[in-house]
Amino acid sequence: xxxxLCLMLMLAMVLSIAPxxxxxxxxxTLTVFRGDxxxxxxxDNKIYKLIEEKFGVTFKFEFLAGDLxxxxxxxxxxxxxxxxxxxxxxxxxxxxxxxxxNLLDYINPDDTPRLWEHIEPxxxxxxxxxxxxxxxxxxIPNYGLADGDQIANSVGGPAFFIQKQVLAWADYPEIxxxxxxxxxxxxxxxxxxxxxxxxxxxxxAILCEDWRHFCLINPVxxxxxxxxxxxxxxxxTEQNYEVTGNDPxxxxxxxxxxxxxxxxxxxxKLNEAFHNGLISQDTFVMxxxxxxxxxxxxxxxxxxxxxxxxxxxxSALIDAGMDENTYVALGLVYDPEYxxxxxxxxxxxxxxxxNVRRGFxxxxxxxxxxxxxxxxxxxxxxxxxxxxNWGIEGEDYYVENGRLMMTAEQxxxxxxxxxxxxxxxxxxxxxxxxxxxxxxDGEFEGNAWEPGNQxxxxxxxxxxxxxxxxxxxxYSKFADFVNPPIELAPYGEAWQIDYTPVDVDHTKFxxxxxxxxxxxxxxxxxxxDAKWDAFVEEIAxxxxxxxxxxxxxxLAEAAKVLGE
Amino acid sequence: xxxxxxxxxxxxxxxxxxxLLRTLAGQWQLMLMSVxxxxxxxxxxxxxxxxxxxxxxxxxxxxxxxxSKFIGLKNFxxxxxxxxxPPDEFLIVFRNTLAMSLINLVFGTVSSILLAILLNELxxxxxxxxxxxxxxxxxxxxxxIVVSMAQNIFSTEGAxxxxxxxxxxxxEPVFWLGEGKLFWWxxxxxxxxxxxxxSAIIYISAMxxxxxxxxxxxxxxxxGRFARILHVTLPGIKSTFVILLIMNIGHLLEAxxxxxxxxxxxxxxxxxxxxDIYVLNYSVGAxxxxxxxxxxxxxxxSVVAIILLFTANFIARRLNENxxx
Numbered sequence: 001x002x003x004x005l006c007l008m009l010m011l012a013m014v015l016s017i018a019p020x021x022x023x024x025x026x027x028x029t030l031t032v033f034r035g036d037x038x039x040x041x042x043x044d045n046k047i048y049k050l051i052e053e054k055f056g057v058t059f060k061f062e063f064l065a066g067d068l069x070x071x072x073x074x075x076x077x078x079x080x081x082x083x084x085x086x087x088x089x090x091x092x093x094x095x096x097x098x099x100x101x102n103l104l105d106y107i108n109p110d111d112t113p114r115l116w117e118h119i120e121p122x123x124x125x126x127x128x129x130x131x132x133x134x135x136x137x138x139x140i141p142n143y144g145l146a147d148g149d150q151i152a153n154s155v156g157g158p159a160f161f162i163q164k165q166v167l168a169w170a171d172y173p174e175i176x177x178x179x180x181x182x183x184x185x186x187x188x189x190x191x192x193x194x195x196x197x198x199x200x201x202x203x204x205a206i207l208c209e210d211w212r213h214f215c216l217i218n219p220v221x222x223x224x225x226x227x228x229x230x231x232x233x234x235x236x237t238e239q240n241y242e243v244t245g246n247d248p249x250x251x252x253x254x255x256x257x258x259x260x261x262x263x264x265x266x267x268x269k270l271n272e273a274f275h276n277g278l279i280s281q282d283t284f285v286m287x288x289x290x291x292x293x294x295x296x297x298x299x300x301x302x303x304x305x306x307x308x309x310x311x312x313x314x315s316a317l318i319d320a321g322m323d324e325n326t327y328v329a330l331g332l333v334y335d336p337e338y339x340x341x342x343x344x345x346x347x348x349x350x351x352x353x354x355n356v357r358r359g360f361x362x363x364x365x366x367x368x369x370x371x372x373x374x375x376x377x378x379x380x381x382x383x384x385x386x387x388x389n390w391g392i393e394g395e396d397y398y399v400e401n402g403r404l405m406m407t408a409e410q411x412x413x414x415x416x417x418x419x420x421x422x423x424x425x426x427x428x429x430x431x432x433x434x435x436x437x438x439x440x441d442g443e444f445e446g447n448a449w450e451p452g453n454q455x456x457x458x459x460x461x462x463x464x465x466x467x468x469x470x471x472x473x474x475y476s477k478f479a480d481f482v483n484p485p486i487e488l489a490p491y492g493e494a495w496q497i498d499y500t501p502v503d504v505d506h507t508k509f510x511x512x513x514x515x516x517x518x519x520x521x522x523x524x525x526x527x528x529d530a531k532w533d534a535f536v537e538e539i540a541x542x543x544x545x546x547x548x549x550x551x552x553x554x555l556a557e558a559a560k561v562l563g564e
Numbered sequence: 565x566x567x568x569x570x571x572x573x574x575x576x577x578x579x580x581x582x583x584l585l586r587t588l589a590g591q592w593q594l595m596l597m598s599v600x601x602x603x604x605x606x607x608x609x610x611x612x613x614x615x616x617x618x619x620x621x622x623x624x625x626x627x628x629x630x631x632s633k634f635i636g637l638k639n640f641x642x643x644x645x646x647x648x649x650p651p652d653e654f655l656i657v658f659r660n661t662l663a664m665s666l667i668n669l670v671f672g673t674v675s676s677i678l679l680a681i682l683l684n685e686l687x688x689x690x691x692x693x694x695x696x697x698x699x700x701x702x703x704x705x706x707x708x709i710v711v712s713m714a715q716n717i718f719s720t721e722g723a724x725x726x727x728x729x730x731x732x733x734x735x736e737p738v739f740w741l742g743e744g745k746l747f748w749w750x751x752x753x754x755x756x757x758x759x760x761x762x763s764a765i766i767y768i769s770a771m772x773x774x775x776x777x778x779x780x781x782x783x784x785x786x787x788g789r790f791a792r793i794l795h796v797t798l799p800g801i802k803s804t805f806v807i808l809l810i811m812n813i814g815h816l817l818e819a820x821x822x823x824x825x826x827x828x829x830x831x832x833x834x835x836x837x838x839x840d841i842y843v844l845n846y847s848v849g850a851x852x853x854x855x856x857x858x859x860x861x862x863x864x865x866s867v868v869a870i871i872l873l874f875t876a877n878f879i880a881r882r883l884n885e886n887x888x889x
Contacts, residue, residue, distance in 0.1 A: 074847040077625035077855070093853075097626070208830055282719050285741040285829045290715070357745070508650050514830030518742070 003351070014139040027056040028368055032360075033081075033401045034070070034431060035088020038063035039421055047425035055375050057523030061427045062388060064088065071261040075099075079364035083372065086431040089211075092498040100361035102130075102137040106373040107137070118145055118433055122354045124561045125492060130252045140376075142359030142430060146352045146437030151453045154477040155307055158218065158228050159329035159348055159482060162302045165468055167328060172472045176346075177335040178223060178266065180274055185302055189278065203278025206270075206521075207291045208514060212309060217302045217462050220263040223334045225344040227488070231461060233257040243339045250459070251560055252491060254551040256515055256543040259536045265338040271401055272523045273526055284518040298325030315415065323465035332483035349355055349479060351487040352437070360431045376433055377484045384443045388429045389449050396423065397451070404447045405456060411461050492559040494550065502549040508543040619860040639860035642846075649846055656834055656868070657842040663839065664819040667752040669812050676759045677805070680767035681793055694770070699761025707758075707822035714754050715741060740826070744835040753824055766808070768799055774800035792804065806880055814873035817865045839865065 039062055041048060052058050062082065064071060068090050073079060076097040080111045094100060104127070119126050119137070122145060130136045133561040153171065160181055166188045167173065175181050185203045194200050207215040221233050224243060235241045235253040246253040248493040257263050273279050286294070292299050295313035297319075307329060317326050353435075362369045378384065390397045390404055396413070397406045406414075413419045418425055439447045448454040458477065462470075470476065499506050516535045523531050588595060614629070619639055641647040645654040686692040688695060702710070717723050718740035725737040726824040740746055778796045787795060821840040828836030837845075839861060847858035 070848050075854045076853070093680075123801050212829070252768075280720065281739045281742055282721070284831050285715070285719075287715075421872060504648055504846075505648070511830070513832065518831050 011396060013550055025056045025371075026052055027058070028371065029054070029058045029060055030084055030368060030372065031066065031082035031365075032059050032061045032084040032086075033063065033075070034063045034067055034086045034427060035090065036064050036086075036127065038427055039417070041425070041427055042422040045422050046423065047423065048388065048428075051425065051428075055371075055378070057371070057375060058085075059428055063354075063427070069093065079365065081365040082426075083363060083366035083368055084360045084431070085363045086142075086358075086360050089358075090432075091361070092500055094498070095138050095357065095363070099363050101366075101369055102134075102138065103140065103362065103373065104134045104137050106137055106369060108215075110345055110398060112373060112377040115433065115552065116142070118380055118435070121145075123562065125354055125356060125557075132281035139357050139359045139361045140433040141354040141356060142434070143436065144352050144354040145433075145435075147435060147440045147449075148321040148438030150351055150450065150485045151437060152349050152477075152485050153453060153458050154478045155329035155349060156481055157348070157350075158214075158222060158304070158306045159305050159309070160222075160302065160332045161327040161329055163298075163300075163325055164328055164465075166301055168324065168469065168472075172469075174331065175330050178269060178332050178338075179304070179335045181330065181332055182269060182364065185278055186273075186276055188301065198202050199299050201295070202280055202283075202294065202300045202301065203276075205284045205286075205291065205300045206279065207286065207303070207309075208284050208286050208518065212288060213510070213514055215303065215305050215309075216517055217258060217510070220266050222259050222346075222348060223266060223332060223344070224257065224339070225333055225347050227347050227350050227486075228493055228495055230493075230497070231256060231258065232554075233260075233549060234489070234491070234494055234554055236489040238344075239342065243342050243344065252489070252551075252554050253549060256509070256547045256552045258517075259539050259543045262334075262339060264532055265334065267517060267520050267532070268528060271523065271525060273547055274521050275525065279521065281522060282511070282524075288403060289340065296320075298322045318463075323463055328478060328481055338434065346480040346483045347486050349485045350493070351485050353488050353492050356492065356500075359433070367368060380433060380435065382439065382444070385435045385449060386444070390451060391423065402444065402446075403456060404451070406457055406461075407449055408456075408461055411451065411457060428505070451471060479495075489558070490561040491554045492561075494557075497550065497553045497557065499546070499549065499553075502546055505542045505549075508537060509546050512539045512542065517548070581664055585769050597624060604858075616859060616863055618856050623854075623856040623859070630731065635856075637855040639839060639854075640864070642854075642857055643843075643860050643864065657837045657839050660824075660835055661819045661838045663748050664751050664824070665816045667748055668755050668819065670818070671752045671756050672759060673809070675756050676763035677767055677801070679760055680764040680771060680796060681765065682800075683710040683768055684771045684797065685789070685793070694765075696761065700765065701756045701761070703762035707756065708826060710754060710758055711823060712825040714750070718750065742829065742831040744832045747827075747832045747835040751820070751827070754823060754827075755820070767804065770804040773798060809830075809879060810873065810876045813876040814869045816872055817868055868869055 011077070038061070040063075048059065054481075068088050072087055072090055072093045074149060076094065076099065079099075081094075081099050085094060085100060106112065107115045107119070119140060121218070122141075126141065127135050127137050128544070131493040162175070162181065162185070166184060167175070169188055170184055173180075177183060189201055189203050191450070192201065207213070217231065218228065221227075221229060224233060225239060226233055226236075232254050233240075233256070235244060235246050235248075235250075238248065240246075241248040241253070244253075244255065245258070246252065246255070268281065291312060292313045295303075295310050296316040298317060303310075313324055317323070331346040333346050333533055334341050362372055366372070379388070390406075393399065394412055399405065435449050437449060439445055439449060451457055466478075470478070470480075473480070475481070512535070516531075516538070520531055522526065566638050596885060617629050618632065620636060622635045622638075623629075625634045636649060639762070642649050643654060645651040682694055683692055686695070711756055719725070720737040720739060724740065725734075728734055738746075740750060774796065778800070779792055782796050784793050816840060819838045821838065824836045824838050825841055826843075828841070843861040847854045847861075
């Protein structure tokens with residue numbers, strides 16, 4: 001009996017010493033859940049094949065279909081967890097339900113130097129305290145841990161968008177304020193009521209569906225010179241305190257902006273635009289598919305949105321050769337007349353920020369935590385990052401004088417959804433830890449990790465219309481239309497903060513906006529003031545409850561980084 | 565006629581105790597055949613009711629029924645708007661549910677009876693069949709598709725607005741989809757369009773079982789077409805109508821979910837949300853999941869349904885009609 005025990009112990013030791021991913025390791029299949037919609041890779045996907053050869057790992061993907069919260073609720077109810085668990089925008093739910101393991105049990109400077117180095121610079125933001133005060137890390141951010149100087153070729157997030165043809169028609173003016181923007185839209189539509197096919201143009205579209213209602217309720221904070229903090233305005237700079245009239249002695253003063261006098265100007269402007277025929281009533285009842293269809297048709301001249309939100313429409317426009325109907329992101333601010341003559345500094349582009357609590361966690365049901373972490377560790381090598389980002393040399397890219405290059409065709413492939421299903425490992429890689437920014441060492445030092453950020457590709461592959469468009473402005477890239485990236489305040493981006501403790505108030509807070517703001521936009525201008533006052537009064541209790549909670553949460557986040 | 569039927573019933577089945585047992589024993593084959601059905605009902609309808617216990621708990625699926633904490637009537641208090649959830653909301657969704665249900669019930673019944681009568685009066689067989697098929701096909705369409713079509717047709721640039729504007733009925737397009745007060749009626753119209761043919765089938769079959777002699781006799785007595793409909797067809801389907809009405813009244817709190825969920829938007833929220841949507845929003849759809857609330861709502865609906873069913877049944881019996889129970 002003792003002998004048997006000894007033998008077993010020895011066996012266990014030997015097994016634990018052997019690298020978990022040694023070639024020829026026992027083949028395993030990892031179940032994967034992604035909290036966003038996607039497509040299954042093809043059977044013979046070449047990158048997954050490489051992973052299988054090297055790590056003995058195959059994946060079984062489940063992508064989100066339907067409502068995320070409902071799906072996660074069901075998974076939590078049945079404790080039916082996959083190995084790799086990406087809870088999407090509702091990862092808080094699965095973390096609070098105890099579905100994920102603490103990765104710090106496996107990640108440390110000695111065993112996993114690459115992973116450690118990857119998270120170390122941002123560890124104040126990433127490592128949290130659990131209920132017992134222990135350090136925990138549930139998810140390594142899928143994006144935002146970038147190396148080297150900030151890359152900003154284009155605006156990927158929120159902005160006011162306008163069709164390129166409108167700017168071209170007006171002979172390439174600089175549009176910086178709300179009034180300039182709507183004046184231009186109005187002039188253009190007066191001159192060109194319909195497109196060449198006779199379809200009428202829509203001046204300004206507002207998507208109000210479900211969680212995408214940020215198009216309706218978020219713009220004011222940007223007009224007031226703050227980046228995306230969700231539904232609150234947080235004073236950071238002196239100017240922020242000045243325009244909101246808050247007391248500068250209160251650090252990171254947080255307030256809901258929608259019920260403040262300075263928000264009124266925006267919706268009054270929209271009301272005016274509505275009565276000038278720039279906004280159609282249908283925009284308030286449109287669902288996301290209808291919105292994308294409208295934009296893809298090239299008849300929507302402008303909107304407030306985030307670039308990723310209508311990416312499919314942009315691709316459709318490019319595919320159709322309608323380059324003049326694609327959009328430029330503008331960083332609009334309020335005209336001084338709306339804010340006591342202050343010239344607001346725009347703040348649209350941010351310094352990079354880790355996408356906290358977004359990406360894969362490993363579920364408590366997984367037996368393969370050690371192997372997964374060891375695999376990630378190996379995959380953070382330059383060799384594997386190159387495979388994930390650029391592909392296979394000779395097939396997907398080529399090298400010229402130490403520069404990573406792609407032919408036009410190779411680059412076009414990277415935007416082809418069907419090609420990617422067979423040649424990229426996006427289902428896995430998008431939610432896994434990854435390197436971004438610039439390659440800092442090795443053979444390809446100084447190249448960009450993502451092909452789309454490689455300067456040669458950005459310039460060389462830009463179509464002629466865009467090149468001419470940019471040179472008319474004297475710009476080199478589309479990000480030049482907005483401010484250069486500004487480093488974020490210590491609290492990060494407040495939209496990432498978990499607000500579940502005030503969920504009921506927050507839901508009501510949003511519902512009132514969803515309902516009243518369209519009414520305000522479409523009402524008789526003579527009634528606007530009275531309706532606005534009624535709206536402010538109705539929303540006040542919920543706004544206060546939400547703001548109070550957020551104030552504390554923002555201070556807590558800031559304290560993590562400032563190390564109070 | 566009813567009295568006569570009861571007499572024969574009594575003659576067939578004497579209800580003395582000994583006699584009952586003997587009858588049961590005599591029909592043991594029939595009893596045996598009903599066992600699977602009985603099991604089915606027990607297993608799928610009664611057994612799951614043990615989950616009602618969660619209505620009184622702060623239910624946590626990870627711990628289960630036995631471990632979750634009992635919190636008394638808190639879920640019900642929340643549901644009716646006296647607790648954590650915003651007040652008034654329950655009244656609004658309750659009103660919406662009842663209103664849409666009633667509109668559906670009245671419109672649906674009247675339209676399907678009308679269609680059945682019209683079809684019954686048709687003498688050209690192929691035409692009758694074609695119409696019947698065309699009207700019941702929409703029943704098989706998914707609500708997602710129906711709502712997408714409706715959204716196109718009723719948009720401010722849609723066919724309906726084009727039509728009424730070309731007739732000069734209105735100058736500005738009507739904002740069908742964004743006007744709260746129109747929402748109930750829109751739901752009613754869409755439901756009628758989708759279900760009229762399907763619901764008419766049962767009335768048509770009731771009409772075919774009317775003895776043709778009655779029509780002949782009525783004609784001989786000088787009844788015209790309308791008189792025949794009024795005095796033969798309608799009385800002939802009365803019992804079917806009453807039974808269906810009783811069943812539908814039991815479903816009065818089921819105003820549907822899909823159509824309101826799909827077609828609702830922030831502008832019509834106050835009119836579009838039903839109890840089901842309200843429960844979804846605050847139970848599984850919320851950031852903090854609350855299954856107890858959903859179960860409490862389910863219980864509430866069941867209790868109301870049972871009360872309504874028996875009330876309707878009681879009234880029908882008083883009016884000396886055929887009844888369900």
